[in-house]
Amino acid sequence: NAGVIQTPRHKVTGKGQEATLWCEPISGHSAVFWYRQTIVQGLEFLTYFRNQAPIDDSGMPKERFSAQMPNQSHSTLKIQSTQPQDSAVYLCASSRGVSGNTLYFGEGSRLIVV
Template sequence: NAGVIQTPRHKVTGKGQEATLWCEPISGHSAVFWYRQTIVQGLEFLTYFRNQAPIDDSGMPKERFSAQMPNQSHSTLKIQSTQPQDSAVYLCASSRDGNSDYTFGSGTRLLVI
């Protein structure tokens, strides 16, 4: 069990460019979550999938951010036209069914310059 795998570990992108972050949940886990961590805001919920279907995206900024889960083995978080304020650690977590323990990945550290 390799745990939740997030790639890349680090990403530097120029202002206005697009960034795509990848998450591979633990095999057999049907729920996938995305969180954002910054010094100022702490850990914030972004979005949540169960069985690949979006369940709750109430934390997603309405513009520029989107998330997909095209199959049970990976999810992506895409940020269009990145801005410096998007700089953060983006954490992905998975859970067997959304009702049990959550396992977090090591995160992707995004820096927008």
């Protein structure tokens, strides 16, 4: 049984470029979460979907970040006009139930903006 799959594992992008990160949740899981992890800020909640519908995006920086879940098998996090402060590990997690009691995290996508 495969876990949460995130691609790419590493991405280096130039300042001002766009970055798209992909997440494939565990099959049958109904909720998908995105978190950002940095040394300074720790694990920050960004957004989550339940049954593909956006439920809570309270952690998303409003202007350049967007997330979608076009079908039950993948979600994307897009960052436009990337800035050095966007450098982080972006973690995707899924959970079986809608309450999100147990989050199963992927290994993360490390984004470096130069």
